[in-house]
Amino acid sequence: MEKTTCIVVGAGPAGSACALSLSRKGIDTILLERGRTPGEKNVSSFVLFMTELKRLIPEWEEDLPVERNVVRTDQAIFTGNDIKMITSYNYDKIDDPITFTAFRRRFDAWFAKKAKDAGAELITGMTVTDLIKDKGRVIGVRVGDEELYADVVVGADGYYSSVGEKAGLITEWDPARCTLGVKEVLDLPPEVINERFQVSDGLGCEMGLWHYNYGKLSFGGTTLYTNTDSVSLGIFARVGELKEKNVKLHDELDKLKQHPFIHNFIEGSTLREYQAHIISHGGRIKPENLYGDGVLLCGEAGGLMDTASGMGVPTCMTSGLMAAETIDLAVKKNDFSAGTLKNYLKFLDTTSMLDMVHESKRYSDSLVGNNAGRANYMADIADSYNNYWNADYMSKDYHPLFLNLYLKAGKFFVPSLIRWIVTPIVKGFSLYKKTVEKIKRKIRSRFYEWKKQYDS
Amino acid sequence: MDKTTCIVVGAGPAGSACALSLARKGIDTVLLERGRTPGEKKVSSFVLLMTELRRLIPDWEKDLPVERNIIRTDQAIFNGTDIKMITSYNYDKLKNPVYFSAFRRKFDEWFAKKAKEAGAELITGMTVTDLIMDNGRVVGVKIDDEELYADIVVGADGYHTKVGEKAGLVTEWDPARARLAVKEVLDLPPEVINERFQLSDGQGCDMGIIPYHFGELSIRSSTLYTNKDSISLAVFAHLGELKEKNIKLHDELEKFKEHPFIHKFIKGATLREYQAHIIPHGGRVNPENLYGDGVLLCGEAGGTTDTASGMGVPTCMTAGLMAAETIALAVKKKDFSADTLKNYLKFLDSTSILDMIYESKKTSDYWVDKGKLERPDCMAAIADSYNQYWNADYMSKDYHPLFLNLYLRVGKFFAPKLIRMIVTPILKGYSFYEKTVEKIKRKIRRRFYEWKKQYDN
Amino acid sequence: MSGKNSMTVDEKMSTVKIKIDKEAHITVNKELCKNCTDRPCLIICAAENYKWDEKSDDLVFNYEGCLECGACRLICPLNAISWSYPKHGCGVKFRFG
Numbered sequence A: 001m002e003k004t005t006c007i008v009v010g011a012g013p014a015g016s017a018c019a020l021s022l023s024r025k026g027i028d029t030i031l032l033e034r035g036r037t038p039g040e041k042n043v044s045s046f047v048l049f050m051t052e053l054k055r056l057i058p059e060w061e062e063d064l065p066v067e068r069n070v071v072r073t074d075q076a077i078f079t080g081n082d083i084k085m086i087t088s089y090n091y092d093k094i095d096d097p098i099t100f101t102a103f104r105r106r107f108d109a110w111f112a113k114k115a116k117d118a119g120a121e122l123i124t125g126m127t128v129t130d131l132i133k134d135k136g137r138v139i140g141v142r143v144g145d146e147e148l149y150a151d152v153v154v155g156a157d158g159y160y161s162s163v164g165e166k167a168g169l170i171t172e173w174d175p176a177r178c179t180l181g182v183k184e185v186l187d188l189p190p191e192v193i194n195e196r197f198q199v200s201d202g203l204g205c206e207m208g209l210w211h212y213n214y215g216k217l218s219f220g221g222t223t224l225y226t227n228t229d230s231v232s233l234g235i236f237a238r239v240g241e242l243k244e245k246n247v248k249l250h251d252e253l254d255k256l257k258q259h260p261f262i263h264n265f266i267e268g269s270t271l272r273e274y275q276a277h278i279i280s281h282g283g284r285i286k287p288e289n290l291y292g293d294g295v296l297l298c299g300e301a302g303g304l305m306d307t308a309s310g311m312g313v314p315t316c317m318t319s320g321l322m323a324a325e326t327i328d329l330a331v332k333k334n335d336f337s338a339g340t341l342k343n344y345l346k347f348l349d350t351t352s353m354l355d356m357v358h359e360s361k362r363y364s365d366s367l368v369g370n371n372a373g374r375a376n377y378m379a380d381i382a383d384s385y386n387n388y389w390n391a392d393y394m395s396k397d398y399h400p401l402f403l404n405l406y407l408k409a410g411k412f413f414v415p416s417l418i419r420w421i422v423t424p425i426v427k428g429f430s431l432y433k434k435t436v437e438k439i440k441r442k443i444r445s446r447f448y449e450w451k452k453q454y455d456s
Numbered sequence B: 001m002d003k004t005t006c007i008v009v010g011a012g013p014a015g016s017a018c019a020l021s022l023a024r025k026g027i028d029t030v031l032l033e034r035g036r037t038p039g040e041k042k043v044s045s046f047v048l049l050m051t052e053l054r055r056l057i058p059d060w061e062k063d064l065p066v067e068r069n070i071i072r073t074d075q076a077i078f079n080g081t082d083i084k085m086i087t088s089y090n091y092d093k094l095k096n097p098v099y100f101s102a103f104r105r106k107f108d109e110w111f112a113k114k115a116k117e118a119g120a121e122l123i124t125g126m127t128v129t130d131l132i133m134d135n136g137r138v139v140g141v142k143i144d145d146e147e148l149y150a151d152i153v154v155g156a157d158g159y160h161t162k163v164g165e166k167a168g169l170v171t172e173w174d175p176a177r178a179r180l181a182v183k184e185v186l187d188l189p190p191e192v193i194n195e196r197f198q199l200s201d202g203q204g205c206d207m208g209i210i211p212y213h214f215g216e217l218s219i220r221s222s223t224l225y226t227n228k229d230s231i232s233l234a235v236f237a238h239l240g241e242l243k244e245k246n247i248k249l250h251d252e253l254e255k256f257k258e259h260p261f262i263h264k265f266i267k268g269a270t271l272r273e274y275q276a277h278i279i280p281h282g283g284r285v286n287p288e289n290l291y292g293d294g295v296l297l298c299g300e301a302g303g304t305t306d307t308a309s310g311m312g313v314p315t316c317m318t319a320g321l322m323a324a325e326t327i328a329l330a331v332k333k334k335d336f337s338a339d340t341l342k343n344y345l346k347f348l349d350s351t352s353i354l355d356m357i358y359e360s361k362k363t364s365d366y367w368v369d370k371g372k373l374e375r376p377d378c379m380a381a382i383a384d385s386y387n388q389y390w391n392a393d394y395m396s397k398d399y400h401p402l403f404l405n406l407y408l409r410v411g412k413f414f415a416p417k418l419i420r421m422i423v424t425p426i427l428k429g430y431s432f433y434e435k436t437v438e439k440i441k442r443k444i445r446r447r448f449y450e451w452k453k454q455y456d457n
Numbered sequence C: 001m002s003g004k005n006s007m008t009v010d011e012k013m014s015t016v017k018i019k020i021d022k023e024a025h026i027t028v029n030k031e032l033c034k035n036c037t038d039r040p041c042l043i044i045c046a047a048e049n050y051k052w053d054e055k056s057d058d059l060v061f062n063y064e065g066c067l068e069c070g071a072c073r074l075i076c077p078l079n080a081i082s083w084s085y086p087k088h089g090c091g092v093k094f095r096f097g
């Protein structure tokens, strides 16, 4: 009977981070991955190059398989055919990159290899089909007929987590709380990419676009970003809404490609690869269900995703590291019961992970309630801003920019306590201002009337 | 002795709008322009195709000399070498355009021609050098030795207004309240423009750029926009500050062109034309000085430019139209004294022009006083707060509400005083409370790590 | 000049069409200039029409290359520059303003 200290299921960002950290602590670890190489089953966008990864692998620059260093980020919103966008160019970050684009196939393989180099045993082409239990506690995994025993099993096997399911920790698979992503990688010469996205060789652009009441869907997202010699275009929508409205997401993608804004970027490109993947909302699993006797869940398996941004790679890595800390403690105590593994929550809470889960859940609830609330506040910011620069002096009013901003966008972002106090004040003032403006205008236009009478 | 009812000096947006409107009302009007063709003395950016112009010339689509229909507008701020930008793509405006880019040489000529067709007499190559006065009232203009008489003279002759100066209405020429603009028109093939600005043929982009913390100048701005097969790049700075800091604006332009952001757009372009012009603050002329006996000032001559945006074409046109209304009234009353012409202010006030003058004066005062832009980094703050919201470093991220950040960094500049007095302390207090709680929470949480470290040894 | 590829002001001015007036539209009271320490006209003019000749210790200016922005008139601390628009349709002729 084969037995090790820890089995990590899934060599994605969460699993590899966990296995790497465990091995460095000298804990016997087996990392199981169903793909023939890590990453070949995975689809996502840029890899966020966060502080964590830099700390974890200080010599990352040697061999990290980077496509482009993202110096330009855009957050855009579609309102009808119009687009409002907030852009940042971080030229300052060229030497100290925060975000890279990368292909998962290469990144995951690289990351898993780091875990392997540190001492973890990486076994690929192994799909975990079941858990081995003893009196309700997890003591190993089954890969077909094969059995593998361990003191603790870490489920880092993504949204459709077998570990979570078989351990009885995950019971909810709500289509309303997950998003489908359909994505195309489109070949485009680097020079053309540079011109269109206004970047240079090695530097990239990443765009998040939100659709608010665009087409039939109340809410959806698009991502468009640059690789070395290709661009990736993905579209996202809630599975629940697609079902409800009977919309094929890949049709929506085709429509989107006709939109002049998108079309200008991808014109003349050819399809390199077609992809689809699920992204879950964050907060789908209660923190109490992240651990059990002999088992821990991390990454997307544990719902540790940011719903609003769809960001998963960094959160999943961090949770993998915290799982490793917890296991280290358990090894020292030689106690793998839920009572010890509960410390996982405390470790998670040393980061802002649990706050994130909480926020994500709230946001998920509001999406499920079909209230994309904050979604179009960017349009409001841009509108209010444009009104400030509006040069039609026959119609322009000098209603303070900030009142507009607050009433249109701000109220979504302030905590409810503040909202109760401030909103009535601002609303009252705004009404007062508008009334004064209206009366003034009426009086003024009377002058015109007077002249007309005089004329005849 | 040549005599007409009205002489309009200057065939810019203000003058031509005024003459056009007067001619349509059947009032004899002579439009004088010092250039050989209208517009050849002028430098500016896009022309706003506002409601007004459409109402005035409903068949504009036939022959308006358009370069590109601006469907993309950007407001960008440079924060050191970083850039924050708010962009709108108005594809919906393809059928119903709001802005066009155009060359003044062609636009002004087109517009003056419309006035001419309506019946105004356009005389070009005529520089008005003086006014003819009779008992303190303006009765005509002098062009060197030539004399031309009229019941009323409209000064629409731009910033360096001869009419305003000679009539004693404009006395202030404060270099602190005027900006210098140096501009280049750079040739670039249309396909390249389309690629770089993400446009299709006929569609244009207009960027307003505020280089904040870039170089030595505290107040300056820049504009970059697309023509058919060229792009225009201009930088603006206050005369006063250029003098004080001993900076050549055209050197600044060269530096600016090397900024990676700008460079990307203009790479490989060749210079077609080099230009310079003054762009004054709004509100430089007191409303009481916009009229006198037998004289009215409109457009930039009367200080009707929006200080903050530098926008002049639409305001100047509107002012020209209101001047025409006033004159029509005076013609009916057969009274061209200041007393009747005072109605000009009422007409202006039926639009939001006087509000604009008032706001412009405020902004201008602020700039002159503080020597810096008001609200300069609001966009950066919006973008920063926004980026913080999307920040994915969960080891450091805090959930300080986005709006508090926004308000405390930006909003307070925009909120009216009254609101500011009430709301700011509340939000500040709340923000402080939130931050303290966050800090304490973080401290407590960290203790857990400490504990584990001790356990490890 | 700062850039590697940047043009000199003279080169730039070669793109501007100007019909030269026989009569100068700018006159300068050069006596006043001798007492001027700042000489902001030297930096403010985008056409660099004002230069200080070290040899003769005198202001040299060229009205013919004027872009007619009028900044010199505004900036002169001693009111030494009298500036008006060129007459008879002369002066600068911007084609792409």
Ligand SMILES: Cc1cc2nc3c(=O)[nH]c(=O)nc-3n(C[C@H](O)[C@H](O)[C@H](O)COP(=O)(O)OP(=O)(O)OC[C@H]3O[C@@H](n4cnc5c(N)ncnc54)[C@H](O)[C@@H]3O)c2cc1C
Binding pocket: A009, A010, A011, A012, A013, A014, A015, A032, A033, A034, A035, A038, A039, A041, A042, A043, A044, A045, A046, A047, A048, A126, A127, A128, A129, A156, A157, A158, A159, A160, A161, A162, A181, A182, A183, A234, A276, A277, A278, A279, A298, A299, A300, A301, A305, A310, A311, A312, A313, A314, A316
């Ligand atoms: C289209 C798209 C775009 C995205 N964009 C971004 C983005 O821009 N930035 C970002 O940070 N995140 C993004 N995400 C989210 C991110 O990809 C995920 O959150 C992240 O990959 C989750 O990491 P993980 O390690 O928890 O799980 P996964 O990456 O899903 O890894 C799970 C691993 O487990 C393996 N596995 C699964 N089941 C078994 C089994 N039974 N036995 C053995 N192995 C198994 C899988 O093959 C896989 O390798 C995106 C996702 C999608 C779909």
Ligand SMILES: Cc1cc2nc3c(=O)[nH]c(=O)nc-3n(C[C@H](O)[C@H](O)[C@H](O)COP(=O)(O)OP(=O)(O)OC[C@H]3O[C@@H](n4cnc5c(N)ncnc54)[C@H](O)[C@@H]3O)c2cc1C
Binding pocket: B009, B010, B011, B012, B013, B014, B015, B032, B033, B034, B035, B038, B039, B041, B042, B043, B044, B045, B046, B047, B048, B126, B127, B128, B129, B156, B157, B158, B159, B160, B161, B162, B181, B183, B234, B277, B278, B279, B298, B299, B300, B301, B305, B310, B311, B312, B313, B314, B316, C085
């Ligand atoms: C670089 C730059 C960019 C700008 N960008 C914009 C922009 O994007 N949008 C916008 O709306 N505004 C812009 N402006 C401002 C705009 O150009 C002016 O506000 C506008 O042109 C003023 O119109 P006007 O009719 O009052 O005066 P002008 O356009 O200055 O017209 C005055 C006319 O009078 C003539 N004239 C002057 N003196 C005499 C005389 N003595 N005798 C006879 N004729 C005379 C002149 O030749 C001229 O044709 C910009 C300005 C500059 C300098």
